[in-house]
Amino acid sequence: MLNMVVGVKWVPDTADVKFDPAKGTLIREGVESIINPPDLNAIELALSIKEKYGGKVYVISMSPPAALKGLKIAIAMGADKAILLTDRRFAGADTLATSYTLAMAIRKIGSYDIIIFGEETIDSATGHVGPEVGEILGISHVSYIKRILNIDLTSKIIELEREVENGVEVYKSKLPIVVSVGVGVNNPRYPIPIRRLHAEIETDKYIEIWGLSNIDAELDRIGLQGSPTRVIKIIAAPTVQRRMEVFQYSKEVLNLMVKRLRECEVL
Amino acid sequence: MIIQREHFIMVPEWAILILYISVVFSLIFTLYGVYRRFSIYRIHNYGLLLSTLRKKTSLVLQSELRLLRERYGGLMHTLIVVGLAILAVGTFLVFFEYDILMRVNPNYRILTGSIYLVYEFILDLAGGLLLVGLIMVIIRRIIFKPNRLENRVEDIIVPFLLLYGGLSGFILEGLRIATKGLQHTQSSFIGYIFSISFLNMNNIEKIYLAIWISHALTLVVTLPLFIYSKLRHFPLFFISPPYSVYEFKPSFNLSEVLKSKKIDFKVGLESIDALNWSQRVNIDACVNCGRCQDACPAYRANIVLSPKAIIQKLRESMVKGICNVVTDLALHESEIWACTTCGECVITCPIFINPLNYILESRRYLVTNLGKVPTSALFNIMVRGNPYGLPRSDRRNWMRDLNVNYAKEDEEVELILWIGCAGAYDSRAQKIAKSLVLLLNKLNVKFAVLKEEECCGELARRLGDEILFQEIAERNIETFRKYRFKQIVTLCPHCYNTFRNDYPDFNMKLNVKSHVELIYDLVVNGKIRALSPLNKIVAYHDPCYLRNYNEILIESRKILKSIPELRTVEISKHFCCGGGGGGNWIESEGVRINVQRLEDFIRDNPDIIATACPYCVSMFEDALKLKDLEGKFEIKDLCEIVCSGLR
Amino acid sequence: MVEFSGVCVYIEQRRGIIQEASLQLLGEGRRLADKLNVNLMAFMIGYDINSIINEPIYYGADRVVYIDDEIYRYYNVEVYTQVLVELLLKYRPEIFLVAGTKYGRELAPSIAARLETGITADCTGFDIDESRNLVQIRPPFGGRVLAYIITPIKRPQIATARPNVFPAPKRNIDRKGEVICENVSIKKPRLELVEFKESGDKELPIEKAEVIIAIGRGLSKSDYHLAYELCKVFSNSAVGCSRPLVDQGLMPRSKQVGQTGKTVRPKLYIAIGISGAVQHIAGMKDSRYVIAINKDPNAEIFKFCDFGIVGDYKEIIPELIKVLRSKH
Structure with a gap:
């Protein structure tokens, strides 16, 4: 029996988020949120481990209450239980404060063997939370893993594989461990519709809502005050002005193209 | 000499007795079969049974016409049906005269004088038709052997038995004529031909008796075959409801479930127990004729799926009492997902069986209960409101440079244009959407689009997620209720069918028109006229969801006819492009349905393959790429052709 | 307590070859150090790396601190984190920059969590503000915007930088600097690298x-x-x-x-x-x-x-x- 905890973020669908250059803010109104895509791969990994080795899958998310919708999807995929960490005092957290809060909540769950995160979120794309949670809990962590090779249930030793730029690494560690996975390492299963309906109707049975009072966290390490970093401004990313010379194909056009490539020192 | 029917001539009393006894046994055996069958069917609503009987009787002709779509097989069946029907009536008349009238008074007779001569003529003719039909059956079974037919034991026994029955009847008649002399041969004209060879025969009485007994026994055996063999399709035809493509209905109402907070329903065809009695009767009526298989695009391409096999497998497990449909019975997942839901099998079946419904119900079971679906399209719909998984905000990209207004909640609008996911996201279909808008602008037709537009739910329903479908439907219906409009026009036949045939189940009756109907109206009322000539050969491919689901075929052709100089070619047989029922999103192994369909068209070498569905267009465009024929043929939506002809 | 001062770049090497992205960061580190008027330091960890320990100096560093031991032959996040935390606590740079390779993006947050300091990922630009804070510029939301982030109080300020954004400085073998060999004792790691399969002649990513x-x-x-x-x-x-x-x-x-x-x-x-x-x-x-x-x-x-x-x-x-x- 393995206890798995999957961290899930309910993120605005960044593809729909537009930037208001006048106000210098992101326009989030009317933008639907989604489960951070690699987190689906994390859930899938947890479920496949559960299928092979047995165990329980918890999903945890530090998000506003609207994230309930996402947690129901996680339940529908097959997670046993979901915990929504929501409290105004959690707001404004950077990756360190988020990781601390998540780590304290995971500690509260009690026994955990494998903690799985998506390797990064589509909105902030830091990839920090996995390693930071691992360090805060004082357990092993490996990012960018590709697959689990073996788990020895008696000695509680896990063997896993990950890919780096110049090769493949195989690691071994005693449980518990934190791992993070990316999009494409597996195919997340479709959330079982009837289970989603069950989660909708009997939400309390599947999803617990925790606030600050439910976890043992130090106040100065959560939320904005627990965050060492500050965002001071946001600007629209400058776009490269393209030349946009478009021609109907002819052989001369290719010569012109080579000329342009020379002019721009590309060739 | 009196011309009348002579009963049981040359047959001794004991033989007649044997006949009566065996008829009684045969009847008991048949009734026992009926009882057994009915316990398999679990019929409980006899009122419905009666109304079905009325409805189906009126469909006999239509059924026969469906059979006649295939000349040989249809003719063969008609000959046998007519022959058998007349012989049955004739035999009944004999029974009525001999066993009822003549028991009352030996002089009461019907089959006498010229009536008898006409009777003899008609019966001889009927026997002849039957024999020709049966010989056609045997020739087809043994010599032509079309692919779709398997020769099971009953497929051989039944025609030979009937053939023997018919032949022996004529032999007996011939022997009678030969013994009694050549009287009124003008009416028993076939019997006469047989009699010629018997004229100088010895021992005629003994031979006659032997053949008479075998003939009588043939009939005795044939009766129970109408319940024990595939001949049961004849009685079952009349009591099984005629299923159409619209049979696929919601099995629960989501908003009611959410209100009552009770999930006490089953979704999909998990086990044979989920079949109701009328479906059971319907399935049992299948004779394995395979017309549906010939019509199935997935079968034609890869033989993974045969609607016939689906029904036969269901039938077998129903009879054997095997329970779990998808696992035990081996309705294989690959079969279930190979279906394009084109509905061709449904509209082809001469006895109105609906294989599609069971495929879709199996999908419902697999997806709704187990989440097993071989494409991410459903997840994309759930998360981003379109099967492509593209951002919600991209839905407006197609209309960036166009003059398109959003409907306002406080203003009534004549016409709402519903573009659908393909028109909004697929780069090829975006062009169709643009053409339609240009066309409407040029003709000064006022319209608006809905800013809330998202997926119509069609794909969710056909892929088996009824819950997602109903969530989407409820959302869209709420949107529709916010606005006031006279009609809604769809660019995509799939949206069209969903609005027209599925949304009414959720109390939303829309005045929905497909863009084909809209353009047709504009042609008819003269708004579209004086189109520029187009000197091209155009072959039209019917989108299944217009043709098979909504019977829109004539309109498209009339639109094409309204274009000067344009010549059309008709492709004889309709097949799906492969894009329906999720086909656009499910990778298939082997031969692609769209490539095969394209090949149907390029044989006639048209300049343009026209259609009226964004899925069809994209399937054909893909097929052109796969066949390396890009640029050789144009794939166009009707509205693109019309739009470019507007001056 | 000694003030945090100086800019430090972690020089990632694999099998004796310094990662291009680390060299690129030396240029940026040099610029920041000059702006702050402090030293640029480089940390290196590995085994048998004597031949390359002067490289960071050639690319602009003033001082190289390195550790050379068999146990550091291969990267191991747990081991490397311990070592770098020790070094950071000893040398106390105010800015610590790590190339955003897979190793770097795993290592940097581990260090930040141990030191309970701020970290910014995948930066595409850096600057120094009037309070001598490092301004870390990064592109969240799919690169649609640029966010300017500072770590006002906690030190060191840690950031990873996206590879191939900053140009590598010119190598100058005449540059001189200080080279320090360090030694730290570490706890036995729970995490163990069992195997490293170097990918052969694969296509260029x-x-x-x-x-x-x-x-x-x-x-x-x-x-x-x-x-x-x-x-x-x-x-x-x-x-x-x-x-x-x-x-x-x-x-x-x-x-x-x-x-x-x-x-x-x-x-x-x-x-x-x-x-x-x-x-x-x-x-x-x-x-x-x-x-x-x-x-x-x-x-x-x-x-x-x-x-x-x-x-x-x-x-x-x-x-x-x-x-x-x-x-x-």
Whole structure:
């Protein structure tokens, strides 16, 4: 029996988020949120481990209450239980404060063997939370893993594989461990519709809502005050002005193209 | 000499007795079969049974016409049906005269004088038709052997038995004529031909008796075959409801479930127990004729799926009492997902069986209960409101440079244009959407689009997620209720069918028109006229969801006819492009349905393959790429052709 | 307590070869150090790295602190974190920069969590504000915006930087600096590297390529070889693709350019049969020069290219290969 905890973020669908250059803010109104895509791969990994080795899958998310919708999807995929960490005092957290809060909540769950995160979120794309949670809990962590090779249930030793730029690494560690996975390492299963309906109707049975009072966290390490970093401004990313010379194909056009490539020192 | 029917001539009393006894046994055996069958069917609503009987009787002709779509097989069946029907009536008349009238008074007779001569003529003719039909059956079974037919034991026994029955009847008649002399041969004209060879025969009485007994026994055996063999399709035809493509209905109402907070329903065809009695009767009526298989695009391409096999497998497990449909019975997942839901099998079946419904119900079971679906399209719909998984905000990209207004909640609008996911996201279909808008602008037709537009739910329903479908439907219906409009026009036949045939189940009756109907109206009322000539050969491919689901075929052709100089070619047989029922999103192994369909068209070498569905267009465009024929043929939506002809 | 001072760059080496991205950071580190008027330091960890310990100095560092021991032969996040935390506590730089390789992006947050300090990931620009804070500029939300982030109180200020954004400084072997060999004692790690399989002669990953030939749905499956042939004309080139090809299983995910795939910034990006959906543009918009080939003159991609050719790729590519071969 393995206890798995999957961290899930309910993120605005960044593809729909537009930037208001006048106000210098992101326009989030009317933008639907989604489960951070690699987190689906994390859930899938947890479920496949559960299928092979047995165990329980918890999903945890530090998000506003609207994230309930996402947690129901996680339940529908097959997670046993979901915990929504929501409290105004959690707001404004950077990756360190988020990781601390998540780590304290995971500690509260009690026994955990494998903690799985998506390797990064589509909105902030830091990839920090996995390693930071691992360090805060004082357990092993490996990012960018590709697959689990073996788990020895008696000695509680896990063997896993990950890919780096110049090769493949195989690691071994005693449980518990934190791992993070990316999009494409597996195919997340479709959330079982009837289970989603069950989660909708009997939400309390599947999803617990925790606030600050439910976890043992130090106040100065959560939320904005627990965050060492500050965002001071946001600007629209400058776009490269393209030349946009478009021609109907002819052989001369290719010569012109080579000329342009020379002019721009590309060739 | 009196011309009348002579009963049981040359047959001794004991033989007649044997006949009566065996008829009684045969009847008991048949009734026992009926009882057994009915316990398999679990019929409980006899009122419905009666109304079905009325409805189906009126469909006999239509059924026969469906059979006649295939000349040989249809003719063969008609000959046998007519022959058998007349012989049955004739035999009944004999029974009525001999066993009822003549028991009352030996002089009461019907089959006498010229009536008898006409009777003899008609019966001889009927026997002849039957024999020709049966010989056609045997020739087809043994010599032509079309692919779709398997020769099971009953497929051989039944025609030979009937053939023997018919032949022996004529032999007996011939022997009678030969013994009694050549009287009124003008009416028993076939019997006469047989009699010629018997004229100088010895021992005629003994031979006659032997053949008479075998003939009588043939009939005795044939009766129970109408319940024990595939001949049961004849009685079952009349009591099984005629299923159409619209049979696929919601099995629960989501908003009611959410209100009552009770999930006490089953979704999909998990086990044979989920079949109701009328479906059971319907399935049992299948004779394995395979017309549906010939019509199935997935079968034609890869033989993974045969609607016939689906029904036969269901039938077998129903009879054997095997329970779990998808696992035990081996309705294989690959079969279930190979279906394009084109509905061709449904509209082809001469006895109105609906294989599609069971495929879709199996999908419902697999997806709704187990989440097993071989494409991410459903997840994309759930998360981003379109099967492509593209951002919600991209839905407006197609209309960036166009003059398109959003409907306002406080203003009534004549016409709402519903573009659908393909028109909004697929780069090829975006062009169709643009053409339609240009066309409407040029003709000064006022319209608006809905800013809330998202997926119509069609794909969710056909892929088996009824819950997602109903969530989407409820959302869209709420949107529709916010606005006031006279009609809604769809660019995509799939949206069209969903609005027209599925949304009414959720109390939303829309005045929905497909863009084909809209353009047709504009042609008819003269708004579209004086189109520029187009000197091209155009072959039209019917989108299944217009043709098979909504019977829109004539309109498209009339639109094409309204274009000067344009010549059309008709492709004889309709097949799906492969894009329906999720086909656009499910990778298939082997031969692609769209490539095969394209090949149907390029044989006639048209300049343009026209259609009226964004899925069809994209399937054909893909097929052109796969066949390396890009640029050789144009794939166009009707509205693109019309739009470019507007001056 | 000693004040935090100085800029430090972690120099990542694998098997005795310093990662290009680390050298690039030395240039940026130098600039920041000069602005703050402090020293630039470099940390290096490895085994048998004597031959390369002077390299950071050649690229602009004032001081190199290194640790050389058998146990550091291979990277292990747990071991390296311990070592770097020790070094950071001892040398107390105010800024610690790490190249955003996979190792760096795993290592840096581990260190930050141990030191309970701030960290910013994947920076594409740095600056120093009036309070001598490091301004860390990074592109969240799929690169649509740039966020300016500071770590006002906690030190060191840790950041990872996106590879290939900053130019590597010129190597100058006449530069002199201090080289310190350190030794720290570490706890036995729970995590153990069992095996490292170095990938052999594999194709160049697209994020490293200088020239990318990107193919999309407009290309027939049977014509992918054309893209590979064109690719061979250039050195340091790779074939990439748009998302539909990956979704259809025609290309591996590692080759996908775009929001859900990889972000690339090659010198030359040639898009063939790509319509130009926004999520694709997001992944390639920082390319230096973009060529688009598409048969549809209205394709979106033409709005995001420097040079566009409307026509049939089957004609264009072979001709293009000829022209490039003759003039290259």
